[in-house]
Amino acid sequence: MGDDDREEAAFDDAAFGDAEGFEPLSGELRPEVRDLAEALRRLLKGSGKSRRQYAVCHHIGVSTVSRYLSGERIPDKHFLDGLMTSACKAHGREVSAALQGRMYRLHRDALLAEDPARYREQMASDRLEDAVLREEEAQLEIRELRRAAQGQKQQLWALESQLRQLKAAEQQERGLLRADPERHRMREEELEEACARLRDKVARLEKALEEAERERDAARTRCRELEAELAAQLAVDEALLRSNVNAMFINLSHRSQGLIEGQLSLLAELESREADPDRLESLFKLDHLATRMRRNCENLLVLAGDEPGRSWTQPVALVDVFRAAASEVEQYERIELTGVPTVEVVGRVVTDLVHLLAELFENATSFSSPQTKVKVTGHALPDGRVLIEIHDTGVGLSPEDLAEVNELLASPPPVDVPIARRMGLFLVARLSRRHGIRTQLGPSDTGGTTALVMLPIDAGEFVPEQPYVSHLDHGGGQLPTATAHLFTICDSGHLSIERPHP
Secondary structure, three states, rough: OOHHHHHHHHHHHHHOOOOOOOOOOOOOHHHHHHHHHHHHHHHHHOOOOOHHHHHHHOOOHHHHHHHHHHOOOOOHHHHHHHHHHHHHHHHOOOHHHHHHHHHHHHHHHHHHHHHHHHHHHHHHHHHHHHHHHHHHHHHHHHHHHHHHHHHHHHHHHHHHHHHHHHHHHHHHHHHHHOHHHHHHHHHHHHHHHHHHHHHHHHHHHHHHHHHHHHHHHHHHHHHHHHHHHHHHHHHHHHHHHHHHHHHHHHHHHHHHHHHHHHHHHHHHHHHHOOOOHHHHHHHHHHHHHHHHHHHHHHHHEEEEOOOOOOOOOOOHHHHHHHHHHHOOOOOOEEEEOOOHHHEEOOOOHHHHHHHHHHHHHHHHHHHHEEEEEEEEEEEEOOOOEEEEEOOOOOOOOOOHHHHHHHHHHHOOOOOHHHHHHHHHHHHHHHHHHHHHOOOEEEEOOOOOOOEEEEEEHHEEEEOOOOOOOOOEOOOOOOOOOOOEEEEEOOOOOOOOEEEEEO
């Protein structure tokens, strides 16, 4: 142990002491984490502050400080630096290299034992920090060398000027027969020797300057390499985190779906046995609520990039797709279907299209007056595509907001916190991309907003004209009244029309 290490160890023991006064550390902590936690406790005790006082002074949560001191979490280096500075300042000292080195070593060991991914990230950050410091040091040395070389060159120029003046004076004096050859020769030799020494100094300085510039360039290159390495590591860690979160979403969704499907089955059984109109109405409301809850569970699957649990194998009439989507919306009675063509949607698209339309219906009913209708229509285009229009009479969107929304629909970004405020539209974008569906929002001619959904050619097909008994013929094409039915797509692959809704 060197003198600095011995001095720092003595200072640590005398000034910081032990970690008495803290609750015992868990026996399940790894030894490396325990060593770091004990060192942090000694530093806090040496600072003379309670954990609450330290948290307030350094703008950290008290619970966060407590977790660091208990070994539940490993702090970042910034916390270590602040704690070392606080402890040493309380004793009128600067943070020594020995103390800093020991704390950093404990920190690295704890990270390696507890969180290898974070350890790799920290090591990459440390290497980048070291490279940046080397670049800064090299740049500082370059500035100093340039100033020194410039000073030596100025001295050299002055001496060379004196030498030229001396030689000119010698020539003039010889012409006037008053020259002293020996005196001029000695003076010339002195000046030439001084010039030679200065030239040598300048040459060495320029050589050192070139070396410093090479070191600076190498440090800059290393910085770029380490930045790229750190960004690849962060990308890997981010991808792993996203994968874990997606797996969590999928697990939670499937669990919830199982419970909701059981709830729906129980409700269907209770509805079939119930004769009391009031209780039956309450059961219908619970049924509708559970249907909407199921859609929220499926949202988690969409966010995780997974396929929905429900599936549909046979083509389904577009009007039935509309009904199924409306059955998952809170204010379903405000949705009005008009002019729906006799088009069938291929089975592989049905489930996601129901979900997509339900999100748009929900959005339209939520952002328009409760006294207004949301009109939904469809058009079979000559080229085989199907255009769906959803009109509301809400306050509408500004051109800037429309541009932002349509950009999101065209190119959905990765899931993050800011996207949460438009999660429904994000889900629409994800589902649209999955099947090549084009979705766009625009201003409505009558005020409000119009959502346009263009199904690709392979998503729908014309069906022969046939007598069609519409369940929307109550009150001019409105959605179900007390004697109509909700449409849901079952796991068996059939469109269920089995639960009457008030």
